[in-house]
Amino acid sequence: MAHTEQAGQPGRLSVRTDVVDGTLVVAASGEIDQQTGGTLREALEPPEGAAPRIVIDLRHVTFMDSSGINILIAVHTALAEAGGWLRLAGAATPVLRVIQLVGIDGFIECRPTVQQALES
Template structure:
């Protein structure tokens, strides 16, 4: 059974908000994001991505409801990727929207952070 923990109760429908819902599936932390990732909402994401105190921490970001991401979000993802890798784990991105995927492609983040089409694919080996 998946455990759910709401990190931020902000309403993603409001401009400039980010909502993060944290669950777990088979020992993998799944963070479902809704809204915008920018310098105003970065702390919410940074806090949610704090490296779990578990051996080999694994995190999947479900990004299918992220409407916008700027360079602040890119930098947070890179930092989380490095922190999780150093701890023996990994970060995977699942179902990024077209605009978010385009931003990641331009910067080249998708070259070293694993991006999958669905959460199910991100959860599998």
């Protein structure tokens, strides 16, 4: 299992990545917005030779604006074109509400836990 961490400004966004059974798992913590989106986008680059599968753990994300939504859509599209998938896990109520309001839960699977996202 590989592991990397990227930290933005304190209280803004930190990202931890692991590879679990060939799937990139990205755990984000903090706020995803225009200023911090680059950190998330960089973390969502699958390692060379890895399967095009990503789970984003959103349990500790407290805010996400349209910048985050646009990143999720772009990553989903790129992975789908490569024969892979993107799944979201553990989104807290405020973030899940944004995901549901814009309708991306209609084409990106949302699961309560990372484990369920990896298994489904």
